[in-house]
Amino acid sequence: MNPAFAYREGRLHAEDVPVEDLAARFGTPCYVYSRGALEARYLAFVDAFAGHPVRVCYAVKANGNLAVLDVLAGHGAGFDIVSGGELARVLAAGGDPQRVVFSGACKLEDEIRAALAQDIACFNVESEPELYRLSELAVEAGREARIAIRVNPDVEAGGHRHISTGRREHKFGIALEDAGSLVVRAMTLPGLKLEGVACHIGSQMMALEPLAAALAQVADFARAVQADGVALRHVDAGGGLGIDHHGQVAPTPAQYAEVVLGALAGLGLDIVLEPGRAIAGPAGLLLTRVAYVKQGHGRKFALVDAAMNDLLRPALYEAWHDILPARAGAAPDAEPIDVVGPVCETGDFLGRDRELAVVPGDLLAVADGGAYGFVMSSNYNARPRACEVMVAGAEARVVRRRETTEELWRGEARFKEALP
Ligand SMILES: *Cc1c(COP(=O)(O)O)cnc(C)c1O
Secondary structure, eight states, X not given: OOTTEEEETTEEEEXXXXXXXXXXXXXXXXXXXXXXXXXXXXXXXXXHTTTSOEEEEEEGGGOOOHHHHHHHHHXXXXXXXXXHHHHHHHHHTTOOGGGEEEOOSOOOHHHHHHHHHTTOSEEEEOSHHHHHHHHHHHHHHTOOEEEEEEEEOOOOOSSOGGGBOOSTTSSSSEEHHHHHHHHHHHHHSTTEEEEEEEOOOBSSBOOSHHHHHHHHHHHHHHHHHHHTTOOOOEEEOOOOBOOOBTTBOOOOHHHHHHHHHHHHTTSOOEEEEOOOHHHHGGGEXXXXXXXXXXXXSSOEEEEESOOTXXXXXXXXXXXXXXXXXXXXXXXXXXXXEEEEOSSSSTTOEEEEEEEEOOOTTOEEEEXXXXXXXXXXXXXXTTOOOOEEEEEETTEEEEEEOOOOSGGGGTTOOOGGGSOO
């Protein structure tokens, strides 16, 4: 599924470019995205649903770089946003606001106003107070807001507890037992047009049974709403399809489509999808160079120039990312080693107990860095953010330059010079 990053004659390539060349040209740490992989992975979703009315709204939060959004918009993608900043990114990348759906449990007034002004496709409403707020702001703007009710089917998606969103104790969505009365409100409030039902039960799903169970409930709810005379247009199945990692194989888009189409059959509704990770994750990697190899007591460390501020997922979720040497080859002296960064936190690691033979100066590639990678990066420990590079065939371009040291204090001022 991912020939974008492969060894050729022992050298790891990003499409047709050796990653060693990229590191030499652009420095490390450096995020590398394959344009071809992004396109192929987006089109895999579209193809899996071929013949059915489907809108694939890529989840911008997975990777909102303008180059990434532009590639997907060029293939007709819509976008799932969770903030006004993400809406602005979509617009800056040339995305079509009429294909934008807006999710999130706490949409702020300015964000709602901006989205109304752009006449976005749909607001996925997640609470009763949000419904009232949206109605007021739509009336004020002289607009009609198209909405979907995001229900919370109370299932466990199976991913890490921090990225599971579909239980009733989570902050997301509306419990099914409360959703009916919300529909009645939505019908009577001015400025709103109820067009859909939505759910998103979590991320990095490696099994489809929880999704099937959730969508069965969503379908029942949609039928009840239709029976009440509401002319629904779509059902939004959310995102969350996992990616292969740590030897586990994720369901394919085709298997995913079979479950979604099976659960929603007979409703006569368009299907909206919000995949993020499954499109962008394997389409990127993070290049980092080994600065030191340190023999500790009972542990050996590869100290590298990327850290938790660049890629937070291992520290935050204990997420597994494969770590690949830029040069393959017999490594008879490979031994378990912890790959850790320069940030002063014990939780700062990229991988633990990896079978790698490394010496200082070696280049490593952290796989599956295309989603929830750069977007979660920070300047912690006063580390400038990495650059982002996109590769297409033999061509590589910087799609976000590395931050400079001076940019670390951009916008700051000493008190004596600061504006009141
Ligand atoms: C995060 C999110 C997604 C994307 O999830 P992935 O696991 O990256 O596919 C989709 N929809 C909503 C509402 C989200 O919050």
